[in-house]
Amino acid sequence: MDFHKAWEENEIKLSENEVIHVPQNDEYMFYQSVASGDIEAVQENIDSHRFLDSNGKGTLSKDPLQNLKYHFVVSVALITRICTEKGMEMERAFRLSDFYIQQLDDIRSIDELCELHARMVMDYTVRMTDLRQNANLSRTTNECLNYIYAHVIDRITIEDLADYLKTSTSHISRLFKEELGISPSDYIRNVKLDKAKNLLRFSDYPIIDISNYLSFSSQSHFSKLFFEETGMTPKKYRETYYGTTWK
Template structure:
């Protein structure tokens, strides 16, 4: 009997163990957190032990260690491609991927796989964080971006940044515009809108939830700011891009019926 026929019989078996796979929202947000260098989010995920939780994920092997290794490989592949898409050098991304996957050969317990997973995702995240804050800017501007990134969910003012850096707000404002080409407020807004786009695509948060989460003064203010930056309302953006199947390599959505490219996390029953 072919494997395909075996699957057809298994699929129709009323006694098959029913596993309701969790929504891919969490996987996407986690992968994005790694690819954008969001160390705080990634660290919290690791500390919560989300990678080894069994509820809502597929069983890829009856051997628990092998099962975890399979999920590790899937996670590494997805993170590698997203980091590459976000600017990591091709050779570096795939060499890191190969290095960590090869390390599985010497691992024989679930705890060891879990530990390797956490080390791998933190390594990728830290490198992406450094990439996003390269040394082309002065020390003050890099520190400014670092503060904004770490406090993106809060209301941030130029005065907050100036106090944090120990300089005057006028000096920081002029320096930031000179080195980045945009104002501090424009940069903060762009970072908040980028996070909002991910929440609209990969979560079920309402507009008011997203507005509050990112400390916009009101839902209407969030909608106005989003439309100015993106060119459409948050609702239209969600309607067009919510859970769309993305081609990880190119960063573009795949049209219906297009099966080219790597399968998405819900198709692979991935863990984080």
């Protein structure tokens, strides 16, 4: 295939049809709304079906569904990077991106794709609402949070964080207290318990397997901490919330 010839023919076609891409500022403002946790602005974008608006969007495939899938990938990639810049743990952001892109394999209609896009952008937005304060965290604290998220299934200690960042445990403890209002061990515990909640809601793994997977010292210790956090046993929590909205 002569790509130079194909490119020139494409240029002529676009010029004749006066095809002009949407200004980057419009897209950038939307991505910033997501990254700033502006739920109202993002919901307005969803309700107006802006994702379906083809005006000013490049044609990436002749097939309408495939074209939107390509635009979906571009969108989630940019949102991921901007959210990371605004404080979301890098590992969390990229795992979230991978998760939503993988869902494209099962999409068979434009309506399904629009629903997935709405779910994706709102998922990032809601998470950023909770993480907005991280934009003001120190580099050391942000790197600690990223390490904790990436190693949530391991038994993590403050010594592990200090070794990873080549600093002292007292320095890390002070930063956590000053910037997050919580000790590193309590933060690690909370991240593990949040992960446990989602596993109880969206998986069929036995409770003892969840406890072991997240490296709690024992199932009884896991159940004790879980009850202190939620006021429910893991069994009761699963019975109450199984299959409900992703946290």
